[in-house]
Amino acid sequence: MNKTVTTILMVAGIALLIYGIYTMVAPEASISVGPLNVEAQDNTNAYITIGLGIAALVASFLGGKKA
Numbered sequence: 624m625n626k627t628v629t630t631i632l633m634v635a636g637i638a639l640l641i642y643g644i645y646t647m648v649a650p651e652a653s654i655s656v657g658p659l660n661v662e663a664q665d666n667t668n669a670y671i672t673i674g675l676g677i678a679a680l681v682a683s684f685l686g687g688k689k690a
Contacts, residue, residue, distance in 0.1 A: 632683035639676030643669045 647669035650662040 629683045629686055632679045632686070636676045636679030636683060639672050639679060641676075643672030643676055646672065 647664075647666050651664050653660065653662045655661075
């Protein structure tokens with residue numbers, strides 16, 4: 624695989640991992656009424672983003688080696 628494509632895949636994989644972890648940690652909606660705080664999260668998109676990031680990193684490492 625071309626070195627440029629490998630670098631792009633690596634950068635995209637790292638960016639997707641960081642974004643996926645951020646969306647998993649940051650709450651989507653929160654309500655606070657007096658001492659009561661309620662937070663809601665939907666992590667399905669975060670799991671997909673992290674999976675795509677891992678797949679891009681694996682493809683960049685495996686694609687960089689010549690057979």
